[in-house]
Amino acid sequence: MLDWLATFTGGGLAAKATAAVTTTGAAVSTAAGTPGMPWWVWPLLLFITTFVLGIVAVLGGVGGGVLFVPIVGSFFPFNLDFVRGAGLLVALAGALAAGPGLLKLNLANLRLALPVALIASTFSMVGAFIGLALPNNVVQTALGITIVLIAFLFVVSKNTEFPQVGGSDKLARFLKIGGTYYERSSGKTVDWSVWRTPQGFLLFIAIGIMAGMFGLGAGWANVPVLNLLMGAPLKVAVGTSKFLLSITDTSAAWVYLNQGAVLPVIAVPSIVGIMLGSFVGVRLLATAKPKAVKYLVIVLLLAAGLRSLLKGLGIWN
C-alpha cells in the first residue's frame, strides 16, 4: 500500500518524520551553520544569485553549471553533495531547453552526439558515485583545482570557427559522423566531418567522470575536444556540446536523485533562477562586450575555485 495514502489521514510517515526531526534536531542544529537566519533567506539569495549567474553564463558563453557549483558550493551553507545534485539538474534543464532548437537547426548532430554521449554518460555515472563516496574536503579540493584550471583554459584557449580536418578517420567513416548546417553569417551551407575520433572518444571518459563527480555541465571541456581536436566547426561543437549535456548529466542526475542528494529547496530556485537569467542574458547579448564578459567569467571562476580549494584544505571555512 502506498505510504502517501496514510499521510492524508494524518498518520504514518508524518508522525515518523516529526519524531525524527524532534529527536535529531538538537544534535544536528550545529550543522546548519547559520543560527538565527530565517530559512527562506538562503533559497531567496540562491534565486538571486542564480539569476545573475544565468545572465553571466549566457553572455560569457558558458553553461550555468560550471559557475553554479563552485560559487554556491563555496559561499552558501549547503553541503557540496546537494549543490552538485542541484548543479546537475541546472545543467540538465538548460540543455533540455536548448536542445530542440539546436537539433532542428542541425547545429546539434545526433551522429556526432550519440557515440560521445554513450561514453560520457556511462562515466558520468561512475563519477557521480565517486563524488558521493569521497569525503567532502577531498571533493571540494579537487573541485577547486579543476575550476582554477578551467579558468586558465578560458584564458589560453582559442576556438576555431572552421578547423583544419585532414580527412575522416576509420571510426568516423564507420559511424558516418558528419553533416551539414546553414551558416547564416555567410548565407551558405557548410558540410563538415571529423577526424581523430578515437582520441576524442577517450577524452570523453575523463569529461564524463568530471561531470558526474563535480556536478558540472562539461561544456567547457566538450567544446575544445569537439572543435579543436576532432575538427567539428565551432557552431556544431557548441550546439552538439549543449545537447550532449542533456544526456551526460541525465545519468549522473539519476544517481544523485536516487542517493537522496537532491533537495528541492536548493534545486528548484536554482533551475528557475538560471533559466530566467538566461532569458535576460540572451536579450543583453547584442549590447554586451564579449571581452569584458569573458574576463568577468574568468574572475568569477578563479574566485570560486580558490575559495573552494581553501575550503577543501581547511584554510578558509
Add this chain to the structure above:
Amino acid sequence: MAKPQAEMLKSPAPQEAPAKASVAPQVEVAPEQLAYANVLLYGSWLGIALLLLSNIIYLTGLVKPYIEPAMLPQYWGMKASEFVQVAHMPTGWGWFSMLGYSDFLNFIGMALLAALTIIGYLILLPAYLSKKDVPYTFIVLAEVVVLVLAASGVLAVSGH
C-alpha cells in the same frame, strides 16, 4: 592533406547576403532527430512547469511536507548519506511512495526531466532499426541500458 572546413562550403551565396532566415536553404534534418527534438521541447517545459507548481505547493504549505522547510537548515549542511540516515529519507524510487508529502511532489518534475532522454532514445530506436543502422542501433540500446541502470537505483554507494 588537412583542409579547413570552410573550404567545403557549397552553394555559393548570391551577392546579397540573405536578409531573413526565411530565405535560408533547407538543411536536411533526419526525421528521428526532429522527433527527438519535439520530445525534449514539450517534455522539458512540462517538467519545469511541474517543478514550479510543486514548489509553490511545498513552500505555501498547501500540502503537508515530510520535512518542514523551516527545519531544512538543520539538514542541508549534512552529507547526503548522513541526511538520508538521520532524516529517514527514502532512497532509489522510495520517493514515489511518499508523493503525499509536498516536498516529494517536487520529484515528479525532476524525474520527468531526467527521464526525457530515455524517452527520446526509445523514439530513436525504431528509426535506426528500420534503417538497418547497426552501429547506431547498438549505441542507442547501450545508452538506454546505461540510463535505465542509473535511473533504477539498484546501484548504490556507501557514504563517508
